[in-house]
Amino acid sequence: MDKINVLIIATIITLFISLLLIFFLLTVKTKDKTSNILFAVFLFINAIDLTDPLFGLMFDGPSNLGMFKTTIAFFQIPIFYLYVLSVSYSDFKLKPKYLIHAIPFLIVNVVLVPRFYAVDAASKMDFIINRRNMIELQFTHILIHIQIIVYFTTIFMLLKKAKKLYLENNAGTHINSYNWLFQFTTVLAILYLIVIVKNIFKFSEYPYISEGIKVGIMVLQLFIICWYLFKALNNPDLFRNIDSKLKLVKDIVSEEKTNTPTVVSDKEYNEELLKLQRYMNEKKPFLNPSLTIQDVSNEIQIPVRDLSLLINHKLEQHFYDFINAYRIEDAKSILKDITKSKVTILEILYEVGFNSKSSFNTAFKKHTGFTPTDFRKSL
The missing domain is CATH 1.10.10.60 (Homeodomain-like)
Structure with missing residues (x-):
């Protein structure tokens, strides 16, 4: 079985399990729906990002829709950050101020307008063929790598503070949920670190290594989603224990x-x-x-x-x-x-x-x- 077939099979299985988990998160009975909805959105955006192999089978050549689909990845980590906020603090509410997290996505799409979105199909193809020399794509990759590092650093600091606040103000056993969330975040951080390595090879003299890593990432994502599904089925009520106004x-x-x-x-x-x-x-x-x-x-x-x-x-x-x-x-x-x-x-x-x-x-x-x-x- 060749690499392309393995990639397509892994994509289909991962998409199916992702959609199953999304359905579970949106339908499970819980008093705090916000956290489940945010994680469902995170999985949905991740699922969109995974469709590259299938997208390539359905469309010939680059398109505005394909590029727009790629830039949606800029919402993945911000949505996960909001999810962590929502399960850590009992007074969390979605507010207009959180729209600030959409700025990188908007900047990237504006940057791509002159030489991709606004040109004909032949120019789009030339843009993709010469992608290693296109400053717009280099900027996009640098920006998303910075975003990954900044957000995961912020998330780990948030979890550390939330856990300490919990220990100082609560005596329930939900502390295990914080430990689990820290583990899950660590696994995701490792996955995104592998993605960064893949992208580095993508713009190097060894792009074939990037493709090989991509297959590994697809399989790894499948196992991570299955692991989360197992956890979610055993812990349908996500914890929300701390008031964000509390001080250490x-x-x-x-x-x-x-x-x-x-x-x-x-x-x-x-x-x-x-x-x-x-x-x-x-x-x-x-x-x-x-x-x-x-x-x-x-x-x-x-x-x-x-x-x-x-x-x-x-x-x-x-x-x-x-x-x-x-x-x-x-x-x-x-x-x-x-x-x-x-x-x-x-x-x-x-x-x-x-x-x-x-x-x-x-x-x-x-x-x-x-x-x-x-x-x-x-x-």
Whole structure:
């Protein structure tokens, strides 16, 4: 089977799976449709970009539609960036200001008007044949490479901040979703890095290497989409947990150093700490798997800002770890209780406020050095 046939088969299979996933994202029942719609748009734009082999079979020679289809790729990473924003922040809404992300797409199409869009078919063919010497295409490739680097750098910084905000303000187990999204973004970044390498060879003396890499990219995209489909089917409700207006503790501390600081006496600090510890031991709010720092603040009447500084700064613990420490202590008590020796690890993790076996095992080992099963056996 020759290379062209492999490319066409990979294209058809990938398009089919992409359309299946798009259908799933648009029809699955969830209260937050925006994230699903954005990812569906990302997949649709990616699917359009994948149609090059099929497009070549349907049309003879270059066309305005074909070139326009190629430039739509400038929307891929911006849409993925908006998708990451939407799943990271609970108050995300599509706003007119996001149209700014369309600027590279508009610039490229304007640049292509004089010597491609506005000329006859023969001139278009000459433009494509001499593409390695056409400054417009060189500009287009440089711009999209810059776009890829800038956006992925921004996305990784966004995920790092969102995860830290989550740890400082939430004690749910959705942290696994952030880890998964980071992994998925990393895989996509590697894929686009391969695309950059392919494009470099495309304008070199070895264009055939570019074509070989293109086949590999098609196959890799197929596996990535299948992987995401598997994840999406197992996690139909995408998380949205953080208010974008929240500030990191380090920023709050920095503000207090800049502004006139509020003097908090050791006595007041100790009173707040005792109040917090008494509430945790008596009311056991950590049994709520979706507990937030706002919930605790409302119950003990300590402002969120002060409570956040108390836990995340003074105690030098993320709220997430602070709450999990209580959950693990409760789990240890159950594991030590001889009368509850028949209670399974799964039942225990749900009882103490976890709703994920992986997060329970990770937290338990972090606080005790043992897995729950090993801890029970050591007694």
